[in-house]
Amino acid sequence: MDKIEKRIDSFVQLGQFLSQFSRKEIQRNEAVALNDLFFDGFKHQLKLAEETNTWFTKENLLFACENWSNALTIENIQKWIANEHLNDNSSKKVAIIMAGNIPLVGFHDFLSVLISGHSVLAKLSSNDKHLLPFLAKYLELSNEDFKGKIEFTSEKLEGFDAVIATGSNNTSRYFEYYFKNKPNIIRKNRNSVAVITGNETESDFEALSEDVFKYFGLGCRSVSKLFVPEGFDFDAFFRGMFQKQDIINNTKYANNYDYNKAVYLMSEFDILENGFLMIKEDESYASPIASVFYEYYTNTDDLKIKLYEDRDKIQCIVAKDFIENEVKFGQTQQPNLWDYADGVNTLKFLSTI
Template identity: 65%
Template sequence: MQLQERIDAFIKLGDFLRQFSNEVIQKNDKVEHNDIFFNGFKHQLKIAEEHNGWFTQENIQFALKSWADTLNKENIDTWLGAYNFAIIDSKLVAIIMAGNIPLVGFHDYLSVLISGHHVLVKQSSNDKHVLPYLSKYLEHVEPQFKGKIKFTAEKVENFDAVIATGSNNTARYFEYYFKGKPSIIRKSRNSVAVLTGNETHKDLKNLSEDIFRYYGLGCRNVSKLFVPKDYKFDAFFEAMYHWHPIIEKAKYANNYDYNKAVYLMSEFDMLENGFFMIKEDESYSSPIATVFYEHYDNLDELKEKIQADKEQIQCIVSKGFIESEIPFGNTQKPQLWDYADSVDSIKFLLSI
């Protein structure tokens, strides 16, 4: 199969997803194979929501819209233009996926197939309904994908390379089990925001998207704030408030109540507004419904600290702090070339 044929198939997949990426699902009769797949995919989305309480309709639609907007000719050509696909020795690449947010492993899946390899996918039990169905759609729009996409619930075996994502504990297991194989192994990471006190209301309101989207469960969600000494959180809380309906979601509310009770019983100092808490803490990984914060003395020292801790950090949200920063509100809108952990997966896949 030629590279352009693979690209065209994923562009068509983007067209298919676009029908499901808004609050009101709207069928487009021009989309290929809709007669076979449209109603079935609606059913799969319903099952995914029922199976995992964190996968609300809103969050699933957000994930689908992100990929629908991304999978177009201009984006894919820009992404792949930096690589040479002329010589590719097709291998079987295993992907072990996380399940914290909808379609969290799709970029790895796309990268393997677009590179010309076969893929063996082991999904998380939390996110197992959507991707297999989309794979069937891909096989219909491009029959040459048949036989190149496999899913397994068992231990992955007989593969040539692996991309595995998990916690710090599972990463140690991955490193042992996959030693001797070409691999990308991802550990736990979190994202941070650097505030100066000069942010506008719009900046902080955009930051709320980085904090609350997907309930804060993604590695690209901001879980830690760095703020100057004597920073006043009034404007910050005001900008967060439009997310207050999130407390109506049972799983989120249960976590909020539990974590608040723990903090109160432990006599930890924290600030809260009825649906969200902030707590001073040096850790990067905060519980659901909580964001940690830490004071800094000057920005140069903070840059040194962040550089020293870079293996724990996925995204840095700020305004004029560093060159590689992400604008407020954009952590969950990565481009195809925004690689997780800054590891170029296409370069890796072309080297195995």
């Protein structure tokens, strides 16, 4: 087995390990490698992650584990890397500055660097610091080639050859200046949108509720903006959202809902709301927690032009037979390995440094 095959095999094993942790149940599978060393420990890390960050509910943590276990199959990984020249790489040290908005949000970059044969120097967000270092230990024991190739730091980044940094529009300006002399991928704020045509079914809007509410809307793949036809009746939209009504029982979400509602009312903005979600007409893409912005359109061709012109602000477009590369309703938080953040092919970048 050559080195690339060994790396693939290690991540497939990791996917099998994560498959034991699902929303349906946490169930030990004796056939999974290294379980005696890691199963109980990962349960503990999940508990720590939940206690440290109240946005990281058990449901959301296990949803993230499910997604990664589904992604890390031999078929998916081979399809993902098929057109890249990863065996040709000489190993470089790649710094990764990770966000912390959703669980394991930096895992794709981490996976990309290691599968490419490079070393990782990772700077974790304090909001998501428990899971990845533990999973890294699993990888090091499953494949000795990873030993010495994974490092986590809270200090100033030094001694690296390239960088992948994820942050806000403000931090990206700092990143672009600070890392200007290194090969880099710098990611800024992006949001996801849904295009409503009026041909949606009840089940489409129910599926859309996953795109709006999963991870409390904190992900760049979370839908924060709707484009709706002139005169659209929002009743069907709100009926689809209703299945997520229990989200208001999360204290942090409820506090954000109350605060943002008060701000809107004091500013005398026109809003529609249902007790756990507000919608407001607004041209911006980034809506506050517990709210979604909407914008009317009259001409579909004009809307397609607008979406193209604003592509640097948009992560995903959720729609039904409207535009190329659209994401189906309910699917934004289940990306494939080849669905790159900001549309930048990380593997291609890593094969050229």
